[in-house]
Amino acid sequence: MAHRPISAERSDTIGAMSEAPRSNFIREIIEEHNRSGRFGGKVVTRFPPEPNGYLHIGHAKAICIDFGLARDYGGRCHLRFDDTNPTKESQEYVDAIMNDVRWLGFDWGEHLHHASDYFEQLYCWAEQLITAGKAYVDDQSVEEMRESRGTLTEAGRPSPFRDRSVSENLDLFRRMRAGEFPDGSKTLRAKIDMTSGNINLRDPVMYRIRKTPHQRTGDAWCIYPMYDWAHGQSDSIEGVTHSICTLEYEDHRPLYDWYLDALGIFHPQQIEFARLNLSHTVMSKRKLLLLVEGNFVGGWDDPRMPTLAGLRRRGYTPESIRDFCERIGVAKADNMVELALLEHCVREDLNKHAERRMAVLRPLKLVITNYPEGKVELLDAVNNPEDPSAGTRKVPFSRELWIERDDFRDVAPKKYFRLTPGAEVRLRYAYIVKCIDFTLGPDGQVAEVRCTYDPATVGGDSGGRAVKGTIHWVSAPHAVEAEVRLYETLFTRPKPDDEEDFAAALNPNSLTVLTGARLEPSLASVAPGARFQFERNGYFCVDSRDSAPGRLVFNRTVGLRDTWAKIEKAT
Numbered sequence: 334m335a336h337r338p339i340s341a342e343r344s345d346t347i348g349a350m351s352e353a354p355r356s357n358f359i360r361e362i363i364e365e366h367n368r369s370g371r372f373g374g375k376v377v378t379r380f381p382p383e384p385n386g387y388l389h390i391g392h393a394k395a396i397c398i399d400f401g402l403a404r405d406y407g408g409r410c411h412l413r414f415d416d417t418n419p420t421k422e423s424q425e426y427v428d429a430i431m432n433d434v435r436w437l438g439f440d441w442g443e444h445l446h447h448a449s450d451y452f453e454q455l456y457c458w459a460e461q462l463i464t465a466g467k468a469y470v471d472d473q474s475v476e477e478m479r480e481s482r483g484t485l486t487e488a489g490r491p492s493p494f495r496d497r498s499v500s501e502n503l504d505l506f507r508r509m510r511a512g513e514f515p516d517g518s519k520t521l522r523a524k525i526d527m528t529s530g531n532i533n534l535r536d537p538v539m540y541r542i543r544k545t546p547h548q549r550t551g552d553a554w555c556i557y558p559m560y561d562w563a564h565g566q567s568d569s570i571e572g573v574t575h576s577i578c579t580l581e582y583e584d585h586r587p588l589y590d591w592y593l594d595a596l597g598i599f600h601p602q603q604i605e606f607a608r609l610n611l612s613h614t615v616m617s618k619r620k621l622l623l624l625v626e627g628n629f630v631g632g633w634d635d636p637r638m639p640t641l642a643g644l645r646r647r648g649y650t651p652e653s654i655r656d657f658c659e660r661i662g663v664a665k666a667d668n669m670v671e672l673a674l675l676e677h678c679v680r681e682d683l684n685k686h687a688e689r690r691m692a693v694l695r696p697l698k699l700v701i702t703n704y705p706e707g708k709v710e711l712l713d714a715v716n717n718p719e720d721p722s723a724g725t726r727k728v729p730f731s732r733e734l735w736i737e738r739d740d741f742r743d744v745a746p747k748k749y750f751r752l753t754p755g756a757e758v759r760l761r762y763a764y765i766v767k768c769i770d771f772t773l774g775p776d777g778q779v780a781e782v783r784c785t786y787d788p789a790t791v792g793g794d795s796g797g798r799a800v801k802g803t804i805h806w807v808s809a810p811h812a813v814e815a816e817v818r819l820y821e822t823l824f825t826r827p828k829p830d831d832e833e834d835f836a837a838a839l840n841p842n843s844l845t846v847l848t849g850a851r852l853e854p855s856l857a858s859v860a861p862g863a864r865f866q867f868e869r870n871g872y873f874c875v876d877s878r879d880s881a882p883g884r885l886v887f888n889r890t891v892g893l894r895d896t897w898a899k900i901e902k903a904t
């Protein structure tokens with residue numbers, strides 16, 4: 334690639350061009366390794382999801398770290414499925430995960446791997462440990478093992494099977510593989526130290542028997558490796574240099590290191606960072622699965638879910654999620670990030686890129702009594718004031734319009750600058766109108782608002798008046814109808830994980846469905862996933878699941894009011 338010329342005229346942009354990634358403790362470790370030559374200057378990372386659920390915004394943080402470091406240090410990042418527990422995993426999850434990582438903007442190239450690719454190698458290494466006297470077959474049940482493992486303050490007790498001979502262990506392990514023993518009747522354990530202060534080192538289980546077919550290996554195996562046994566060895570096989578994971582694995586690092594040293598194979602460095610916790614939501618896959626299976630939400634891609642599939646359907650852009658991950662940074666201390674920051678990021682992105690449209694969510698008829706019947710004018714509306722290149726469009730104007738029910742009050746409170754009998758407002762991109770009357774329907778609700786317009790005030794001309802309010806509108810005979818879904822947080826409390834019954838903490842108002850919204854006609858044929866700002870109402874996107882020709886459905890991504898700025902100021 335050619336070098337960019339740096340001339341005087343360009344000097345103001347150099348800062349932006351060479352914007353160095355923010356340093357953090359992981360980068361410092363990598364740079365230290367690069368200086369010392371520990372990995373020959375190579376940086377190989379991996380993102381290792383277990384295909385037992387959809388990816389969520391917490392995974393996005395890990396993905397941005399893993400793929401981001403590889404990108405910034407000229408290395409590579411693998412996508413490796415940690416598919417060691419067939420009872421909870423499925424191809425649906427595998428496909429969804431690959432789709433989500435790509436959507437977020439990352440590419441693993443040729444490096445799509447599976448822990449299950451290494452089952453044979455892992456098995457051979459297990460035999461190697463048995464032969465070296467470092468692993469044994471245990472006949473204890475799960476309960477017996479748990480009971481003899483000890484506690485944080487009390488050492489564990491050795492299994493009565495701990496001192497089996499190498500040949501007996503080899504024979505039993507081979508017969509475990511051959512399927513001679515029922516589920517749960519035997520395990521293979523590493524022989525480390527039942528008195529270790531670190532419980533992970535008290536003879537951890539390496540293999541268990543599970544006569545369950547695997548989505549990739551079919552029924553080739555009936556013994557499956559545990560996470561700790563599979564993970565570090567998979568890293569080593571792939572030549573991963575920096576194995577980055579969340580803080581709960583810090584206590585597993587001695588075991589990670591023990592296995593690699595016991596085998597004497599290539600030794601990656603495990604590094605832990607604090608996981609993302611986000612307010613007003615849950616992030617454990619177990620809880621997300623409960624929400625899906627309990628029909629508390631419409632599926633993994635419900636727009637209220639913190640999953641990438643949900644956020645995408647809600648209208649989030651990959652750019653806004655990457656920006657969010659950049660802003661929250663990488664640290665070792667646990668903390669909780671406000672949902673308002675995530676919303677701020679998408680609002681900022683959509684403000685720049687989403688075209689404006691007029692849409693009336695809760696329609697009320699407005700009739701302009703002095704506007705000629707049957708007349709239609711096409712008025713110019715700006716597509717995006719932040720982006721002049723987005724141009725303008727024509728919006729039809731006629732005698733009968735829809736306005737928001739909220740933009741009229743028969744009795745107006747103080748400082749109400751919208752429509753009320755005797756008051757004037759500007760109709761966006763059109764005329765100033767004055768309310769002269771209104772009618773009530775049989776239900777006692779306002780049925781119709783009657784106004785006169787001043788033909789001299791088209792566009793921006795105010796005819797010398799000081800009109801404070803501007804409201805949006807849609808021409809009634811031209812309007813297209815849509816269903817609009819508004820969302821609030823899935824949980825009422827900021828920390829639903831602290832609740833005893835997290836399902837009871839669900840926000841009963843998290844979804845509001847408005848049928849019969851009226852949109853300007855330019856929205857009649859929009860592509861699924863297309864994003865817009867509906868003036869004064871927020872950012873919306875076309876629902877990719879339920880919207881179809883003849884049935885328009887929009888999701889509100891986020892409102893216009895930025896609560897993050899306020900939170901940031903207060904802290």
Ligand code: ATP
Pocket residue numbers: 380381382383384390391392394395415577578579607608609610616617618619
């Ligand atoms: P569970 O919720 O069941 O504990 P998990 O979220 O750890 O599972 P994995 O599929 O094992 O699920 O996660 C893949 C990677 O994503 C791991 O490296 C994990 O550390 C990371 N990760 C998971 N949750 C978060 C989070 N909230 N913040 C940052 N990284 C995360």
Ligand code: MG
Pocket residue numbers: 383
């Ligand atoms: Mg995990």
